[in-house]
Amino acid sequence: MPCNVVRATVLGAGMALLLAVTAAQPALCQRQNRQEEFPIDRWNRMSPEQREKELAKLPPERARLIRQRLRRYNQMNPQEQQALRERYRTFSEMPPAKQEIIRSRLKEFRQLPVERRPIVHHEVEGLRAMPDAQREGRLNSDEFRGRYSQQEQQIIRDLTEYLPDNGGPRTSPN
């Protein structure tokens, strides 16, 4: 009889565990997905009243700009939206310190003279496509140092290293 009790306990515990895992898994996955959901998708799902209520908490001009920027985002074609969303997701999963580096460098990039931006952009794209050794060689070359200012060099180095593309950052975020 004690043997039967042990068997019943083992069988019952096994079944219970199996059922609990099976039953709870979809709910857990759903909760996790919701947590990682893109904020703008969540915003778009809110009722118009809720959205207006939130915007009303900000100064009118700031609220107007947000509406305008959201409209532009929502007018982008689905492929572009998806690519941007993926890029943002990779970015948001990075450690906050690295996110801050990328923000700073991208802001600095935006402040560069208009004619310098395509050159810097092209350099970053080229470096990101290179194998490690070749990239290191290029970054340490006299030509590179002579072609870019100190600030541009820093922008190029950091963006080459940390900027996410749709497949994630070039190197590990950690």
Added chain:
Amino acid sequence: MICPMESHNPEMLVAYAAGELDVEAASALERHLAECPACASLATEQATVWKALDAWEAPPVSPDFDRRLYRRIANEVHLSWWERIVRPFRPVALRQLIPVTATAGLLLMAGLVLRHQGMVAPPQARAETVHAEQVESTLDDLELLRQFAPASSAESVHPNAM
């Protein structure tokens, strides 16, 4: 004779009670028993046990006992692998079926309730509120990331503000 109790040899007394000692050894032991109360006591107790066993009668075996026994042995030999696996759990399944089923049912219901909450709530109630500042911050990041989109993008380098 050396005392069986003192020499840690009580088996001799057990053998005596069972009638397994030869005549010579039995006579020697009987002489010792007359002088040793400890051995006499044990011998008496053993004799009582043997008497009780002699008095016990085994219940009669049914006429077809052998036939049924051999049939069970034959069945055991021919069990399929599945029956061999399931068999140890069969008594449990029968005796403990109710509590196990009840536990499993409760857990299943709990799981379904959790799942139900996530799936059926109307979209507006389900959507968590996002603060306008959070949207603004996301738009800022998107704008920054968009300006450095891959070169194929028409928006890169000279982005429109979002």
